[in-house]
Amino acid sequence: MSRKINVLEIARAQLGTFQGYGQRTIVGDLVTFLGLPAVVGVVSGIFAPPIHSVGSLLTGASVFSGLLVALLVNIFNFSVKVRRDEKVRPEEKLARTVDELLTNAAWTVLVGLTLVVLLAVASATQDPSTSLSQVWVGILAGFSAHLILNILMVLSRIWTAHEDIKDLPPKK
Secondary structure: OOOOOOOHHHHHHHHHOOOOOOHHHHHHHHHHHHHHHHHHHHHHHHHOOOOOOOHHHHHHHHHHHHHHHHHHHHHHHHHHHHHHOOOOOOOOHHHHHHHHHHHHHHHHHHHHHHHHHHHHHHHHHOOOOOOOOHHHHHHHHHHHHHHHHHHHHHHHHHHHHHHHHHOOOOOO
16 A cells, blocks of 8 residues: 555554553543444444435535644644644653543544545435335445544543643743
């Protein structure tokens, strides 16, 4: 795969944000961010009401994913400012939080893009006179749950970075 589109590094970095807090946290994070969406997908595939129009979901997910890209760019700019600030050393809590925030935001953009592609495929293959198959409903619900959980993680990291900034010495 071309290095220009290789997302494995982002995936590794995302898993790396689960480490460093103890083995119990790693397992809890994996259950939360992978297990819970899988359960949501299975349950939704079995019990969800029929979905007849995927086009509106595709439109909404596309706009939302575009906004996530804009958020990622803003986080990147903030990351550059933090790295260039001589008062913030790379080993400080704020620097680590911002690195993890950038990783989580990049992963969230990838999940959003994947959801958009899945919605486009589901929309293209759906017979307009029937509802979406239960398998598609489960897959889309699972990815949507994963996206929502990752957005919550990004929000949590933004809040943590905000709290870490309070610990910096005042500017003179």
